[in-house]
Amino acid sequence: MQATTTTAPAPPPPTKATAAERPRLGERIVAAIHRDPLTAPHAVRNDAVLAVLLAVLATVLALVGDQGRRPDALGWTLLLAAHVPLVWRRRRPLLVLLCVLALVAPYHALDNNHVAPVAATMVPLYTIAATGPPRRTLCLGSLVICGTLLLNALTNPDGFVELLRITGWVVAVLVSGVDVRYYRQYVAAIVERAERAERTREEEARRRVAEERLRIARDLHDLLAHSITLIGVQTSVAAHVLAADPERLDRRTVAKALDDIADTCRTARGELRTTLEVLREHGAGDARGPLPGLDGVPDLVEAARLAGARVEHSGRFGAVPPAVGAAAYRIVQEALTNAVRHAGPEPFVRVDLRTENGALYLSVTDDGAGPDPDGAPGFGLVGMRERARSVGGTLDAGARAGGGFQVTATLPLTTPAPTAATIAEGTRTA
Template structure:
């Protein structure tokens, strides 16, 4: 409404346009007041040259009513007061006077409007009743118009503030929705990155080991080539590639399909652990498995987190434990939580760049409110211990402490296999410890 009437800061921010609009308004009000002075003549004498000069001058401050509302009103009073004191037609400056009062009310606080309106009414009634009862009665009729325009101005101001607050709330809600959408996109990108890392690191590691086996068989004794061993190694490579291609396709469908849920498809669970063990064994690693929990007793999200943790732990063991190492995988329920323990008796390697596998395991655990501890085992080698609650919890969605600090515990230890820093993390607030 303020925008439609042109009052207040909601009109326009172009100073030239404001000046042009208010100049046109001043001219229009002058024409209306001049018509009243020439035709109606409800009281007082007709304006002479001085009266017309004062009447025209009273309209000039209207040009600056939005730049300086109160100063414009005082300029009007400075011209209208002598106009009325000289006894000229009292109805002539009606339109410009009411416009000035409305401008003061719509651009200022209600208290200022009350003070200005009360001052105008008080002065007018004092002067008019001093001139006689008839003049005072006529002034009382005009008082109603003054009060009406001030109340209208205050209403327009309050209503404009209400509309502005509604718009602000809508904009704030829109910003909240955009931030939530960005957060969801970031979470989905992080999830895809973890899936791709787990899939590719595991598959490429197995392919590398299986290729090394085939190359070793070919190079050891070409004259007595063990074709069966070579064929088995190549078959294992082929099977690993097919499995990796299928999982990669499922993961990439998330990026293509945005209409059917989250596009994840069935999440891998504990029923997929035997396949991980078989793949590690095909790479020449001795693996023992102990499962003391049924897959039906584990929530889907917890089973998926356990699957990925076992997958990453086996990948690290195949890469870093060294030849002849053995790995033990244990899964059991204890006190309402699934405990995942993967240990090896390997010797590791002397160095290597840090990777994302350990951080990924921690994020998997945190997503279901669990914890992961990694480090040197009690009898050497490397150990991974994850505790994942079986009951539903609110996952900790705070950023990874690898990028920013949070309430998790981070201890700097060196992986004996040279994979960089080992992070021992505890779940943040809201998670089951």
């Protein structure tokens, strides 16, 4: 019997998509330039690697340079020790520069190879210029140049060309550091503006969502409360006719009550479908459909009459903005619903609409007792007030001195834009 061996399948090679997700070398370099060196990750580790590389470079330059100026034991010690503080160049750039200069100065004074420690001196200079204020950079640059002049005058009085070269390197490094610093500030400002614009767009989107949710909540409440109230009243009428005298059944009255219920259900279903279509629309500019207006008030009056109320309607108004007309329609609808529900059997209701002094005035008055004060609070009166505020108007509702309940509203014909406070308050209520 032979043993069988199985080998684990080799891992799949990296796909093109995985390779494309990795940033390229140029992108990583640009990201490193844009990033603030004081907040960069792994700063000490990266600076330690940089210090080792610069120490290797300094060693190579000291070995291949002028043989007569090759460092001795003390020179090698000073040269390599000057690279150790570079590990902390981002945390304490000024202190690191002073430590490097304290080690490099005796190195040059001993007339060792002058090129080898240049990189170790320029790195903290660049760090100060790229992270510190320009005034400090200018002062330190001047001190370094003056110290270089003094040291060169003592050790190499005839090396004028070398003095110019060292001064040029110092100025170039400082200018590069300042330029990078301003460039990072410029990029940070662009990013901040983009983030601020994105936050503004998100806040605007949230505001629009809150406004739409509030509108849908109001429409659903007005629609369902009105329709369910009428259906309940009409069902009570049919039930009363059936129970009053079963032997002498008034089939015509029962059929009319059932037809009224069916008409109310069809109307409610159509309006509910229109509202739900708004929720299903994605990306449409405005899927609200036509707003209800004052031309629909007679239908509300007729529906209230079918529910048993005695309604008297008067209207004297001209052209009304669609938003104001829709608000007035919903206020009248809710007021009639409350009258049919709370005012008792066969209440008398008066609906008055008129335009005057640049505003639409409406009132709905009944002779009932109004809402039950001990009952559960609803959203009807709150919704009416929000409707009025949404177009910049006001609404008052309460019991009348002589009995009954009255709702009055003043809606300006010029509708202001909804404020954030109104939207937030309405969202909490809805």
